[in-house]
Amino acid sequence: MGSRDLASVEHLKSWLHSQDFLAGVALLAIGGFSLYESADLAFGSLAKFGPGLLPRALGLGVVLAGAFILIASVIQPNDRVTDFRLRGPIFVGAALVVFAVTIRPFGLIVAAPLAVLIAGIADTQTRWRETAALALLLTAACVLVFGYLLKLSIPMFPWAPAIASLTSVLQ
Amino acid sequence: MSELYDHLALGLSVAASPNNILLCLLGCLLGTLIGVLPGIGCVATISMLLPLTYSLDPVGSLIMLAGIYYGAQYGGSTTSILVNVPGEATSIITALDGHQMARQGGAGAALGISAIGSFIAGTLATMLIAALAVPLTQVAIEFGPADYFSLLLMGVLVAALLSRGAVPKSIAMIILGMLLATVGMDLETAVPRMTLGYPQLVEQIPFAVLAMGAFGLAELCRTLEAPDNRDVLSKRIGGLLPTREDLQRSAGPILRGTAIGSVLGVLPGNGPLLAPVSSYALEKQLADDPSRFGHGAIEGVAGPESANNAAAQTSFIPLLALGIPANAVMALMLGAMTMNGIVAGPAVIDKSPSFFWGMIVSMWIGNLMLLVINLPLIGIWVKLLKVPFRILMPSIVLFCAIGAYSMRNEPFDVALAGLFAIIGYTLIKLGFEPTPLLLGFVIGDMMEEKLRQALIMSRGSLAIFVEQPISAVLLAVTLLFLIVMLIPKVRRRRDEVVVE
Numbered sequence: 001m002g003s004r005d006l007a008s009v010e011h012l013k014s015w016l017h018s019q020d021f022l023a024g025v026a027l028l029a030i031g032g033f034s035l036y037e038s039a040d041l042a043f044g045s046l047a048k049f050g051p052g053l054l055p056r057a058l059g060l061g062v063v064l065a066g067a068f069i070l071i072a073s074v075i076q077p078n079d080r081v082t083d084f085r086l087r088g089p090i091f092v093g094a095a096l097v098v099f100a101v102t103i104r105p106f107g108l109i110v111a112a113p114l115a116v117l118i119a120g121i122a123d124t125q126t127r128w129r130e131t132a133a134l135a136l137l138l139t140a141a142c143v144l145v146f147g148y149l150l151k152l153s154i155p156m157f158p159w160a161p162a163i164a165s166l167t168s169v170l171q
Numbered sequence: 172m173s174e175l176y177d178h179l180a181l182g183l184s185v186a187a188s189p190n191n192i193l194l195c196l197l198g199c200l201l202g203t204l205i206g207v208l209p210g211i212g213c214v215a216t217i218s219m220l221l222p223l224t225y226s227l228d229p230v231g232s233l234i235m236l237a238g239i240y241y242g243a244q245y246g247g248s249t250t251s252i253l254v255n256v257p258g259e260a261t262s263i264i265t266a267l268d269g270h271q272m273a274r275q276g277g278a279g280a281a282l283g284i285s286a287i288g289s290f291i292a293g294t295l296a297t298m299l300i301a302a303l304a305v306p307l308t309q310v311a312i313e314f315g316p317a318d319y320f321s322l323l324l325m326g327v328l329v330a331a332l333l334s335r336g337a338v339p340k341s342i343a344m345i346i347l348g349m350l351l352a353t354v355g356m357d358l359e360t361a362v363p364r365m366t367l368g369y370p371q372l373v374e375q376i377p378f379a380v381l382a383m384g385a386f387g388l389a390e391l392c393r394t395l396e397a398p399d400n401r402d403v404l405s406k407r408i409g410g411l412l413p414t415r416e417d418l419q420r421s422a423g424p425i426l427r428g429t430a431i432g433s434v435l436g437v438l439p440g441n442g443p444l445l446a447p448v449s450s451y452a453l454e455k456q457l458a459d460d461p462s463r464f465g466h467g468a469i470e471g472v473a474g475p476e477s478a479n480n481a482a483a484q485t486s487f488i489p490l491l492a493l494g495i496p497a498n499a500v501m502a503l504m505l506g507a508m509t510m511n512g513i514v515a516g517p518a519v520i521d522k523s524p525s526f527f528w529g530m531i532v533s534m535w536i537g538n539l540m541l542l543v544i545n546l547p548l549i550g551i552w553v554k555l556l557k558v559p560f561r562i563l564m565p566s567i568v569l570f571c572a573i574g575a576y577s578m579r580n581e582p583f584d585v586a587l588a589g590l591f592a593i594i595g596y597t598l599i600k601l602g603f604e605p606t607p608l609l610l611g612f613v614i615g616d617m618m619e620e621k622l623r624q625a626l627i628m629s630r631g632s633l634a635i636f637v638e639q640p641i642s643a644v645l646l647a648v649t650l651l652f653l654i655v656m657l658i659p660k661v662r663r664r665r666d667e668v669v670v671e
Contacts, residue, residue, distance in 0.1 A: 023601040027343055034350055037365045047631030049623050051357035051364050058350040065343035072339070081600055088395035089596040092388055092568055096589030099572040100582040108573075115572050119565035123395055126561050134562060138569055152577050 018077035024070025031062030091122035107155040108147070112139040178528050179301060185529025186536055191234050194227070195533050198235035199540045202242020207250050207552045208563065213243030217503045219387040219567065221379035221510070222574035229511035230526050234533040236507055237487070240500050241534070244443070244483050245289060245541050248476055249552055252281045261479045264447040268464060268471030275467050280413045282549060284421050284469055285476040286542050287413070292429040292477035293538030296484035299433055300491070300531055304520060307492040311517035316624035317635045319516075321645035323618050326495035328649055329438075331607035332656050333445075341607045344598075348611020349618070351376055358620065371583040378506040380584050381612060383571055384591025385598075385605045386499070391564055392596045417469050424454050424474035432481030437488050442497065446482035447475030484534055491527060493517060496613060499606040505613045516617070 034055060044050025095118035102111040116135035120126040146152045185191065205216040217239055224232030247262035252269035265285065272281040314322065331341040354365050355375035366372040413421070428450040435449065436442035454474040455464045464471050487504075489495045494515030496502040508515050513523060520527045575585045595605055629635035637643045 019600075019602045023340065023603065026598070026601055027347075030347065031350075034365060037367065041362065041364060042360075045631055046626050046633065047629075049359070049626070051360045051362035054619055055350065055353045055364050058346055058353060061346040062343060062350060065339060065346060069339050069343065078602075083396050084600045085396050088392035089389070089593045092392055092395075093589035093593040095565075095568050096388075096572050096575070096592070097586045099569075099576075100584075100586035100589070103576060103582050103585070111572075112569055115569050116565040119568035120561075122392070122568075123561050123564055125559075130562070131565060134565060138566055142569070142573060146573060146577075152573075153580055154573065154577060 017080045018073050019081050020069050020073030020078050022081060024066045024068075024073055027062050027066025027069065029066075031059050031064075031066055034059035035063065087124070088122045091118055095119040095122070104155060105158070107158045108143060109139060109157050112142055174305075175301060178305075178524070179532060181525060182301075182528030182530075182532030185230060185525045186234065186533035191231055191529065191533060192536065194231045194235040195238045195537050196540055196544070198238020199242040199537050199544070201235075202239035202244075203246035203249070203541070203548075203552060204242075204555060205239065206243035206246020206248075207555055208558070213240055213247075214499045214503065215387040215390040216243065217500060218379070218382035219571050219574065221382060221503065221507060222578045224507050224511060225578050227511075229508065229513050229523075230529045232507055232511060233504065233526070233530055234537075236504060237530065237534060238537045238540075240504075241289075241293065241480065241483050241537055242541060244479055245286070246552065248285045248289075249282060249549065252278055252285065252472070261443045261447060261483070262476075264451045264475040265472055267451070268466070268468050271465065271467035272469065272472065277467065277469075280417055280469065281472050283413045283546065284417060284473050286546055287418075288421065288425040288428065288473045288477035289480040290538050290542045291425050292432060292481040293484055294535060295429050296433050296436070296481040297531060297535040297538070299485060300488050300534075301528075303437075303488055304492045304527070304531070307488065308517040308520045311493050314517075314641060315639060316621045316628065317639045318641040318645065320618060320621040320625055321636060321642040321649070322493065323495060323614055323621065325645050325649040325652075326489065326493075326497070327607075327610050327614050327618075329652055330497055331604075331610055332652070336604040336607070337602065338656055340603050344603050344605075344607035345611035348608040348613075349615035351381065351608075352612045352615030353619070358616075359623070369583065371581060371587075376587070376612075377578060377584055378510060378613065379578060380575055380588045381591055382503060382506060382609060383575060384588040385595035385608060386503075388568070388571060388588065388592035389595030389599055389605065391567060392592065393599060394560065395564070413469070420469055421473035423457075424450070424470040425477045427453060427457075428474035428477030429481045432478035432483075433485045435478075436482030436485030436497075438497070442482040442486050443479050443500075446478035450474040450478035480538075487530075487534070490515070491519065491530065494519070494617065496610060499609060502606070502609045502613045506609075509613070509616075 038052050038055035041052025042050035043052050095115040099111045099115040113135035120131040147156045248265045251262040251266035255270040269281045363373050431450050432446040435446040454470045455461050486497045489497050490501045496505045575588045
């Protein structure tokens with residue numbers, strides 16, 4: 001491959017979008033971040049490891065691997081990234097994050113249906129009536145199985161005491 | 172010999188307790204269910220069910236997880252045969268002739284022979300494990316820290332390089348996995364490392380959360396990409412019992428498949444995936460009329476099915492005897508052992524004999540269960556194929572959320588699983604495989620410990636790894652292997668085998 005090829009716009013485009021180029025960038029970012037995070041930890045010596053020795057050594061390893069993959073991709077670009085659809089992972093991730101945020105303050109009774117509905121957005125083939133019914137059904141089943149049968153310590157309905165005390169005050 | 176008998180008797184007393192029988196049954200049923208459903212593999216399932224094991228004892232949870240593993244293999248074959256959709260990567264080969272048999276009205280015979288072959292293979296492989304485990308651990312127990320470090324290094328590298336994916340990327344994932352394992356409190360100085368200030372990370376990233384996100388949920392996201400080919404239909408099955416002629420034709424393939432599978436299962440790398448391919452190729456070469464293969468030859472079902480089950484079974488040997496996971500499922504098993512406070516390695520057999528032998532005997536019981544319980548249930552499994560993915564997916568997400576939360580009653584873990592799902596999916600899309608990441612993560616702690624011990628012994632000199640003869644040999648083998656893998660021709664051959 002001549003140097004003229006390496007500089008051409010087409011070539012530039014093909015390697016900027018190649019899977020390996022992006023993979024290399026991702027590794028450099030992750031490795032760089034871990035090196036930054038572990039910079040304050042004592043390194044110690046080989047005979048007596050400090051807490052920072054392994055994180056830094058491994059972070060450096062990730063950076064080197066990233067650099068290798070990146071350079072290789074510039075010399076010989078490989079396939080583009082195909083079918084990268086963010087909708088699925090974003091909403092699956094969001095369903096879990098919303099569950100995490102709502103479970104303590106509102107209980108399973110709110111967190112479960114929310115998680116099901118948000119996960120439903122992840123799928124292009126969701127039929128909303130069906131998913132709404134599923135949300136209700138699964139929530140009821142989970143409260144029954146996990147709350148009453150298995151007695152997991154998941155907050156089910158944390159407002160119950162609050163409502164009870166409120167009604168007693170009102171009476 | 173009588174010692175072996177004593178061991179098996181001990182194992183039987185553990186595995187046959189009502190509780191463990193029930194867990195074994197549950198695992199087999201769950202595994203079959205998952206194996207039948209396309210789009211969710213057994214690695215994904217085991218990773219998503221890891222939180223369950225927090226509330227069980229170590230033997231029980233490992234018995235259940237193992238049941239899921241071989242149940243899934245079996246369920247995967249069921250869909251391969253009935254609808255030509257392999258539920259598991261290990262049963263792709265089964266689809267070749269199994270589905271042709273089904274189209275000719277012999278689905279029952281194909282299912283029957285695959286169950287019988289799997290059972291025979293499972294039985295022989297279990298005996299092999301019982302016989303090999305003790306001598307292997309006796310060798311390994313003599314290993315010093317440097318030798319053990321080199322052994323672990325060899326195990327993780329070979330396993331990662333023999334599975335899918337480009338070599339540099341696999342190595343990058345191993346290192347990244349080990350890097351993730353260092354998050355949390357330092358073993359000796361108790362200084363928190365790279366916790367980003369989150370107190371929830373001081374104990375280390377929970378293995379189940381990482382596995383659930385990067386394996387389970389990321390795989391769900393990948394299934395979401397292709398809306399067209401994820402639901403499947405069912406067909407008629409026919410009589411389940413193979414004829415005498417079927418059995419006669421299958422006897423040889425079953426035994427040869429078992430032998431191939433047993434050997435490939437012990438070696439690092441994806442034995443359960445490679446074994447059926449090798450067995451199919453062998454049977455085709457041995458056949459009087461190779462042209463029947465691909466058109467419903469029962470040998471093409473019996474051999475590979477026995478091979479994948481034998482390999483699934485014997486891949487427990489390096490895990491149980493040495494603490495080295497040979498593939499992704501074994502990495503999950505190792506994680507589950509650690510979560511339950513069992514320190515993997517050659518000492519397990521002495522320190523927790525009831526765990527060790529109970530586990531081994533339960534494998535055989537599990538195979539028996541698959542034979543007598545699953546065959547009559549095939550009708551139900553087929554109906555389950557009709558549950559649409561759009562219903563399954565949100566349900567699985569919810570169960571994952573509850574599972575992640577209930578391990579430590581920690582909302583943070585649920586959010587972390589979501590984050591790992593997104594990262595895992597992105598890494599897959601960039602051509603990285605999650606398996607080496609998980610391998611690096613589960614083995615990272617042990618390697619760190621051995622590395623430190625070795626370097627303390629040598630007062631900081633790295634030369635100890637080449638001065639100790641066992642370690643030097645292991646490192647040389649690893650290096651040789653790496654060089655061979657980098658030869659383009661070998662790599663292409665591996666890609667052919669793995670991708671087929």
